[in-house]
Amino acid sequence: MSHPSDSPVTAPTPARTTPSSAPPLRLRLLPMGDAALLVETDGIDSVLALAAVLAPLAHTGEGIWAEVDDLVPAARTLLVVARPTTDLDELARVLLRAARGASVGAGTSEQRVVEIPVVYGGPDLAEVAALTGLAPDEVVVAHTGTEWRVGFGGFAPGFAYLVGGDPRLTVARRAEPRTRVPAGSVGLAGEFSGIYPRESPGGWQLIGTTDVVLWDTDRQPPALLSPGTTVRFVEAGR
Template identity: 75%
Template structure:
């Protein structure tokens, strides 16, 4: 792959890499599962700080991409080759069973809870059980500091975003939209459907790291009575 070229290079049957300027690569994947599998393989290589991986400063997962942020002096040709080699292992990776687990207590008092029940054909108590009984996984962050897109929950909870977003969503609001669930870390506008509230702090600048949730973590929602 030429860093200056515009054509993507294939990495296996479902991954490909594209240059992003002179100091990053964008790996396109089939879905979030493939992204997290690749992130799980690349993370230890970057932490080992050996060879071309010593030039990598950050890995940024998203819904179907993984951004590999390097330094301006990095040989992107060599880095792309290393990513391709790692991707072969990612395709055979066994899902980790020892990922950090975070429990989030929730009061299921959201203004959209009954509407979510109607949209899914579930009773309100079934919506709550569906949200709490299956574990969620942190796919990626975005939207606001500390906000995590959670994936892998009960597919019965897949609902569209609100047609008209709210201009104010309180901090701690627990919501669902599409295949995702999430917790608003601060007051902000938002179009997700609000099903509950939590007092847990998602973003704290005095904490290291400030974000409570990171990609690959497991999240269990627990009903707070």
């Protein structure tokens, strides 16, 4: 079986779906074995834009999209998992054509929104305030004042890496990770925010807690937060 080229490929975005100032997505396609393509992008915004275009196609199951079993986003890549008999060259061609409709920041008309009530005052709230130069209550306002998006999942079942928050909240992980972080802890690390779905070790800066269940095997799907979902943090009691 032949494989798609691993040289960088630019998928231009047509003007009819993208503002004139929006740059085209730069994509690099790499074969991953005989049944998957790894699409490298410029970053998480491009990953989400591409996934927003490809997910409906994979869901409809028309043409070669019927052979796509899963789309797995990460910080800079999107893994397109297909069946072993899939012609990856053809899948790459179809994918690049579809990518022309992807626009960073365009969003979707059926964007899902989840509100997460949080009791703020976690053990690292004062440290985050010191690192950012904000007062503790200003950290809370910054965290609740911006809509976050689920970029990708990982670390533990139900854990979602949230992006797009107030850039002032970009802080380093703790120098010494905790051996025990309670379930429902809300934290910050780098550009991300996240919620620990279960008790586990962790090195994120903890600023609050929530009672929302992130992972429930009796729920379909079990994960409350999926890539592309918009998350609004709300201070509990307000």
